[in-house]
Amino acid sequence: MSHVNRRSKGAKRIPGLVCAGVLAGAAVFSGSAPAAAQAPRTAGTGTQAEDIRDRLESIPGMKVVEVTEQQGRPLYELTYAQPVDHKNPGAGTFAQHLTLWHKAADKPTVFFTPGYSLPAKLSDPSYDHPLTQILDANQVSVEHRYFGDSRPSGAAGEDWSKLTVQQEAADEHRLTKALRTIERGKWIGTGSSKGGMTATYHERYYPDDLDGVVAVVAPDDTPAQGDRGYRRFFETVGTKECRAAVNAVQREMLVRRAALLPKFEAQARAEGATFEETFGSSDRAYEYAVLDQVWGFWQGGTADDCATVPDAKRASDDELYSWSMEHGMVMESDEGAATDAGPYFRQAATQLGWADLRFEHLEGLLRYPGVRQPNSVLPAAMRGTYDGRTATDVDRWVRTKGERMMFIYAGNDPWSAERFTPSAHDSYRYVAPGANHWSPIEKLPPEQLAEAIGTLKRWADVK
Structure with a gap:
């Protein structure tokens, strides 16, 4: 059970996969953060911030809603105009909400997909993601379509047929292409629970967008498994x-x-x-x-x-x-x-x-x-009817063609009972014994934790 920070009023407790998407045990996972992350320079004001804002606003469809500071660096709250239907781009758009925490254009970027809405407050700790700490990276956090405020208005917002894995992956593909014109370092996708699934789907449909993916407690629920796991x-x-x-x-x-x-x-x-x-x-x-x-x-x-x-x-x-x-x-x-x-x-x-x-x-x-x-x-x-073809396709692709993918699961978590199997292409899976849905990282054995961090830094080209 988790409480999700939402923009909407009247939020109630939600079970299952609905979670904040923040990796538990951040301090344990990150170990000793890079010096720049521990004591950041005040770089969130002046010419750099103005230049990044200008470049963001020059991207067609991108709007800067607000600029604040996070640890002395500019945090941009943004919206980006996305097609309601990527198969029919002329059928209207909606504003997808996201944030960019910018440090430097040549640093890596963590592309964080909670799989749900974004936190209501920009000061929420999820804006300092553990992977961002490890890599001293920029961070993009993106709200899932049809969640929170990222929902079309009018009749389109009630057309749930456009809430699909493929449509969200296309959203993230367009967004990644747009922002990589600004953030030029390596990009690492990540998410926890449903967010981990979302990051995995993005990688399956657009494998050239990211330089690595870390998916935490991401279920792989396919018809072939028949819930045996x-x-x-x-x-x-x-x-x-x-x-x-x-x-x-x-x-x-x-x-x-x-x-x-x-x-x-x-x-x-x-x-x-x-x-x-x-x-x-x-x-x-x-x-x-x-x-x-x-x-x-x-x-x-x-x-x-x-x-x-x-x-x-x-x-x-x-x-x-x-x-x-x-x-x-x-x-x-x-x-x-x-x-x-x-x-x-x-x-x-x-x-x-x-x-x-x-x-x-x-x-x-x-x-x-x-x-x-x-x-x-x-x-x-x-309500809808289940179609298992997407889950089957993604499962097969991950185990045979996926590259630079890392899956982290928890031994005492039911959502971890049916797991993605990584391919032999520089991809890995770890299971934290005794951990629940919220604490897999901190429970990894020390040698596995060190190995995972080493792989992540290699993917991100961080020494």
Whole structure:
């Protein structure tokens, strides 16, 4: 579970892949930052900043919205006019939001794709990405199409068919070409979770844009895998005793549905959450939340959290409900679909894929079989049909043709259960034992961490 910083109001908690995209353990990953990054020169004002602004504004479709300072260097908030449909450029444009943190034109550039909206505040720590620290690099951060403010106005903004992997990759391709006229060093693409997937897709469709890609906890969910990796994960993660305890709590949440559903409904009223346009009823929303609980427990927790699991039979209703809401259970709602959750679930329903778990231990307690799937969380206008051809194509390309790609996964993270397999072309995969979705970098063994940083610096031509 994570909280996403958004520009939109009324942001709610969002499960699954919806994450801030900031790599955990920045200090550990970056080690000792370059001297220039530790004590930057004041270079954000005067002639240099004015020159970069002029060059940005000379790019057709680029607009400088605001200029601030980050560690003494200019941070430009920008918009860039992108075609709503790259196959039909004359059918209108939208303003894609991005930022450029500029240090020097000959330094490397980290091209950061959170996969969602950008943080609402330019002072957010994601504007000092760990890879940016390691390389003392410039940084471009780009908001995904149809997320946050990067959405077409009018009817085009309601046409979810244009929210595709291919269209976003084309956005990033145009943007990379435009900004490489200013930032002339090596470019490294990166992102975490859905952002890691986004960086991988960019590389697949436009392999000449970037000089390397570092994708963190990026799922590779293909039809051919049939969710076997996810099922195997839940059969082996942690200890047998911990898995049994978490499953028992999940089961008890359904056994005591009559007592616990009113608590769920009271929380919904307090938070202003409704379910009419998505689930259709609070009971259906409650069952979805319970089914998603075990996933959320491992995504954000570790083996240390096993000690907190209550005795399912002896815990009071309040204890059971409170623990569950603090350890993986999330309330999805109509209002959530209007934030980053909606576009994410739309992509999961159509191209990204979804983990279809079996829940044998809940047999006889489910009223809505099949409710745990992305279309349940979406209003009718946003629902879609899954097409696995994109996931299959990207998987095959990465394992056979991808070059200079690095994948970092977490051993105790369900999203890391189905992983990209890098090719033999200067590409690598690391798995951090015991780490969850938010902490893979800091848990890498020291020799693997040093190897990964060495590879990254080689790609970026940094000594």
